[in-house]
Amino acid sequence: MSRTTIHDIARELKTSAATVSRALNDHPSISTATKESIRKAAQRLNYRQNRTASSLRSGKTFVVGVIVPSVQISFFGSVIHGIEQVIKNQGYNVLLFQTNEQYEDEVQGVQTLLQSNVDGIIASISKETIKYDHFLEVKHRNIPLVLFDRSIDELEVPAVVIDDYKGAFMATEHLIQQGYKRIAHISGPQHIRIFHERLRGYVDALKAYGHQVDGDLITYGKLSIDSGRACTQHLLRLAHPPDAIFAVEDFSALGALQVIKESPWSQPGQIGLVGFANEAFSAYITPSLTTIDQQTALMGQEAATIFMNLRQEESNPTGPPQKIVLEPTLVVRQSSLKRQETID
Amino acid sequence: MSRTTIHDIARELKTSAATVSRALNDHPSISTATKESIRKAAQRLNYRQNRTASSLRSGKTFVVGVIVPSVQISFFGSVIHGIEQVIKNQGYNVLLFQTNEQYEDEVQGVQTLLQSNVDGIIASISKETIKYDHFLEVKHRNIPLVLFDRSIDELEVPAVVIDDYKGAFMATEHLIQQGYKRIAHISGPQHIRIFHERLRGYVDALKAYGHQVDGDLITYGKLSIDSGRACTQHLLRLAHPPDAIFAVEDFSALGALQVIKESPWSQPGQIGLVGFANEAFSAYITPSLTTIDQQTALMGQEAATIFMNLRQEESNPTGPPQKIVLEPTLVVRQSSLKRQETID
DNA sequence: CTGAAAGCGCTTACAG
DNA sequence: CTGAAAGCGCTTACAG
Structure with missing residues (x-):
């Protein structure tokens, strides 16, 4: 019941373990005929290379x-x-x-x-x-x-x-173009480059379109649904709350969306929302989440x-x-589309 | 620059590789003092066990x-x-x-x-x-x-x-108790036991509550969003379409939900829906998906x-x-709740 | 084209 | 409590 080794094959064919090894590794200096017979024997004996041994020797x-x-x-x-x-x-x-x-x-x-x-x-x-x-x-x-x-x-x-700066810029720009005026950002740990880059993209997009950058509208979260909730609750309680949020990644955005939906005075459609990552769930939540795809x-x-x-x-x-550096793509879905205000 | 081995440590301490190996593996027959000094040397020389070698020898x-x-x-x-x-x-x-x-x-x-x-x-x-x-x-x-x-x-x-039969029974029973009359099932490949069990649970729940089992209402899908869509389109086109669907797993249920939402004559709330698996997205889609949790x-x-x-x-x-066999749990969310029909 | 021999870095009976 | 020696199953210069 113990496993077949190259020695078993060598014995069977009256050749050497070295030749068997070379044949099975398709070494150029072994004749086709030899290779063929060794391969057949290997199959017949149900041989499986022992990778551990191979690794130890070959490195x-x-x-x-x-x-x-x-x-x-x-x-x-x-x-x-x-x-x-x-x-x-x-x-x-x-x-x-x-x-x-x-x-x-x-x-x-x-x-x-x-x-x-x-x-x-x-x-x-x-x-x-x-x-x-x-x-x-x-x-x-x-x-x-x-x-x-x-x-x-x-x-x-x-x-x-991916070009996180650019992705964040695109996300923010999209919200600006939708007509939102006070766009907040839920950021992430700044020692990780990508989250810092996304913050930079957000800030620069605001500046590029002549929007004011308001430190009150920038919160630092922990990349989770719960953290997204907490940050959003904080933002909505501000004296001068945002009318849109760009979240550093989709789980934070999902938390934000939950809070927005629960809050009576801030329904989706009034508060624009964009995430980042295009997570599996993002297309299927309601409203579906506008986000940045990362390829x-x-x-x-x-x-x-x-x-x-x-x-x-x-x-x-x-x-x-x-x-x-891969190119990000903006995936526009419902969460960022501005509802016509004429209804009120 | 080549990696430290137990021989290096042995040489350093004027002992044998065998002793070093035993000491690092905390073998009982090595004195505490020896172990201590060997461990220190190992640390000093930045030794890391070579698992490949260890595996080859020990099996x-x-x-x-x-x-x-x-x-x-x-x-x-x-x-x-x-x-x-x-x-x-x-x-x-x-x-x-x-x-x-x-x-x-x-x-x-x-x-x-x-x-x-x-x-x-x-x-x-x-x-x-x-x-x-x-x-x-x-x-x-x-x-x-x-x-x-x-x-x-x-x-x-x-x-x-998990007890797939029971989970499916619970799911179907829940739809029955909500008042749905024609409950369809999107099943999966029958050679896999769990999908067959879920079908059985569905059938037996219908029988247990005196509902008729209608072969037309049972479709066999492939466990995917697209497959769920196709099965649901088929079901909704029946001369006598279902008023509820129990899907064999959540991706199929998601596909079903998409079709239901797109279809003008079958809004959610009119067609009950239950999935199976409690996937990550299931809580966040709209309506949120009633499903069976699998622990x-x-x-x-x-x-x-x-x-x-x-x-x-x-x-x-x-x-x-x-x-x-683990116990399944019914997670009731919005997709299965029957809307009061009095509105019409 | 093939073989004998060494060795990868460990572990582990065996002996003391 | 410690050491010498064998060996896990391969690969690969070296020699022919």
Whole structure:
């Protein structure tokens, strides 16, 4: 019942384990006839390569570690999908680590992936992370590291992001063009670049259209439904409340929408709302959520492709790390459309 | 720059690799003093165990393979979360494989996981799968295999499911109690047990309440928004259309809801709707979707716990495989509430 | 085109 | 309590 090894095949065919190994790996110096008979024997004996042994010897595991806050956020699920598409064809697999947005889990994840000898790591950092030693270790060990979406400039590693500034600008511009006058922003943790960029895009769009930037209308949330609720409650209680909200991501926007719907004096249609991320639920809520699409599958594919290229280079830092910036798209749905006020 | 090994530590402390290995694994026969100094040296030299080498020698990888149709379905994301919670504490990690509901991908996934020497596999089968040889091989190799949700009785392996019959009965009963008279069912592939069970629950609830079971009102879909749309269009075009629909899962229900909303002569509130799974979006669509909750996190935890127990047994089949059946819960939201007809 | 031999970095009976 | 030695199943220079 114990598993077939290359030695079993070698014995069967009266050849050597080396030849069997070469044949199964399609090594050019093995004759076609030999390869053929070895392959047949392998199949007959139900041979399966022992990847662990192969990895130990060759130094390659064909495993890519993927670190994300949570697969339950459809954005990350979708990116993982894109990653898998690309690497599967090259014989790679995904070893998954969820951080639950916790710094400690992220550190532990990196350690585990290092111990597992992954051939590379593709990651999006947790919102709690403000120290990067664990990622620096990856870099110093010359293990290909690619960040996506939530990247960290100071790490100086390749990254795939969308143009968050531009996306935020478009979102805000859209609200302005709809005729909203006091546009608030629910932002996110500023140490993560993308959230800061979105804030910048918001501010610059207001300025570009001659709107005043009012610090009271900018709140800092935590990227969750509950946080979106809290921020919105705060905004609606202002002496001079907003007539529109641009939320830094869709979960915050969803929280905002809930509060808006519950509040008697602020129905949807009166308060414009735009999110960011085009989460799975965003098209189906009511009103459906106007948001910024991030080309998630493409983001995953690009990150995986960078890894594939990096993998060969082997520690020759050829200039600054590659950075791919994808174009955001505005997806207009109902939540941002301004209702005609003539009814009142 | 090459990685520290136990030999490096041994040399440093003038002891043997065997002792270093034992000390780092907290072997009882090593003195506390020795352990202490070895641990310190390991830390100082930034030692990280090479899991590949450890696995090859010990035969354990501390990796659990998880096979699911797609992490983008929040149900599966949530179960994976539950699995990770349990196994992380025991030092295990998740090697992820998505099948995209394709039989070929599932077979390939199993092969890869076998080659990777995973210590066990936790899986939910693809809807396209009707042959199970790949899973039989796992079983025959004595690798712990646990199925969840979409399980296969004939494989005779442990499984965690919810009581799908009961959930479907509850869903249908709820619609009956709301006063709906012609309740349709959008079902799923019948070779997967849970979908057949849900159909049974639907039929039996109708019978239990003296409703007629009308074959015209039962359609067989493919578990997707589009499929739900198609089935619903078909149902609404019947000479004698339904006044309520119980959908086999939430994506089908979402498709149904879209068609209902688009159709001028069948607004929500007139056509009752219940789904199954309590997907992430279900609470937020309008009308919010009444559905059956499946205790996803618990399902993952239970599956992981079974694996943990199985792992020790080592091929002594002690009676029939364990089967855990979780209780479903009816989550009543707006989509199933019957509007008073007095308005007309 | 093929084989013998070394070795990847651990773990673990066996011996003391 | 500690060490020497074998070996997990591969891959790969080296030699022919």
